[in-house]
Amino acid sequence: MQKERLISLDVFRGFTILLMTIVNNPGSWAHIYPPLEHAEWNGCTPTDLVFPFFIFIMGTAVPFAMPSKHFDLAVFNKIVVRSLRIFCLGLFLNYFSRIQILSLEGVPLLLLRLLITFAVAYALLGNFSLKIKTYLVFLILAALLFLAYSGISAYQDVRLPGVLQRIGIVYFFSSLLYLKTNLKTQLLVAAVILLAYWGLMALVPVPEFGAPNFEKGTNLAAWIDNSLLNGHLWASSKTWDPEGILSTLPAIATGILGMFIGQILNLQNTKIEIVKKIGIIGIVLVVLGLIWNTVFPINKSLWTSSYVLYTAGIAALCLTFLYYIIDVANYKKWTKLFLIWGVNPMIVFFFSGIIPRALSAIKINNPEIPSEEINLQKFIYDFNIVPIFSNPLNASLFYALSYAVFWSVILWIFYKYKLIFKV
Known part of the structure; x- marks a missing residue:
């Protein structure tokens, strides 16, 4: 028998997995705000807290x-x-x-x-x-x-x-x-x-x-x-x-x-x-x-x-x-977003890693250089997001946040229909 779920723990887990999804999926690894990068070696950034938090x-x-x-x-x-x-x-x-x-x-x-x-x-x-x-x-x-x-x-x-x-x-x-x-x-x-x-x-x-x-x-x-x-x-x-x-x-x-x-x-x-x-x-x-x-x-x-x-x-x-x-x-009214992430962590952990790999495997012609192929992830980012922003850091972050929104919709549907995937 399991005890009743502790909402604060689910919210903490949801916040952690949400942050993980954002830091793992920038539009460009060359353009990341410092708090969303790992420390070069010694030291600890907010990103370095994600993995130990989950454990x-x-x-x-x-x-x-x-x-x-x-x-x-x-x-x-x-x-x-x-x-x-x-x-x-x-x-x-x-x-x-x-x-x-x-x-x-x-x-x-x-x-x-x-x-x-x-x-x-x-x-x-x-x-x-x-x-x-x-x-x-x-x-x-x-x-x-x-x-x-x-x-x-x-x-x-x-x-x-x-x-x-x-x-x-x-x-x-x-x-x-x-x-x-x-x-x-x-x-x-x-x-x-x-x-x-x-x-x-x-x-x-x-x-x-x-x-x-x-x-x-x-x-x-x-x-x-x-x-x-x-x-x-x-x-x-x-x-x-x-x-x-x-x-x-x-x-x-x-x-x-x-x-x-x-x-x-x-x-x-x-x-x-x-x-x-x-x-x-x-x-x-x-x-x-x-x-x-x-x-x-x-x-x-x-x-x-x-x-x-x-x-x-x-x-x-x-x-x-x-x-x-x-x-x-x-005070619980604000917790829904993190709850939907917190109750289904493994499905996000697994498939949020699969999707970028799948996008990278799909090759299309480069609109600027027709003889060259680029992957679909790069096409979406370079030709649909980068032109909107003057700062490449903002473009990269927007891509990561968009990916998090995409997962939020999926997880909200799972939560609504009580679909919880446990290992």
């Missing part, structure tokens, strides 16, 4: 989804299957543009890719029995991993890590910790993870590179990524991955801190007392993160321990504000 929210939701803390083999199987379904959704995103069948190309190939995509989405998001879900998720996972290491040229360098993959892993460990341990043990595990990660990154020499460091491509996390996932890493770096193996460990701590806040929200205290507690915790976490930043820089790509504390603290403060406004002051 924090997921952790916060765990006590609401599993209030009884009952644990048996059936519960364990559900956790495993849900984790792998999330993992496979993210993994398939990396495969979409690689799918090759015989000699198909152009629109026929795109249609086939979309057909396969809907089949995979139905298999992973469909409301089947646990037994069927288990068969389907292991079949899809086995097929994707086989292709990655099959030697087929189209898949030999496909990326294996990713955002949803990390979320699936964090969900698995966070859920098990919640069901099998008490709050004190959970916080102890989080502390050990953060200290151990700092120790590994700051004190262990890096094979082939020498002294411990926190620089791009030469740190311990990068070396582990390149050693274990060589050829299957982020295309922009090739030798390391921002969602890599070692840096996923501190992300688990982000999930645990979210569970900490979720358990406070479930206390039999007055709502004002809960607001005070979460607010104080948020401030403490932010301060601790800033202090740790002096020796272990806040860094999203490395998911440093200081980054975990800092972003979890800001997330706690944001949730405190929303909880007070919505659940204490009962």
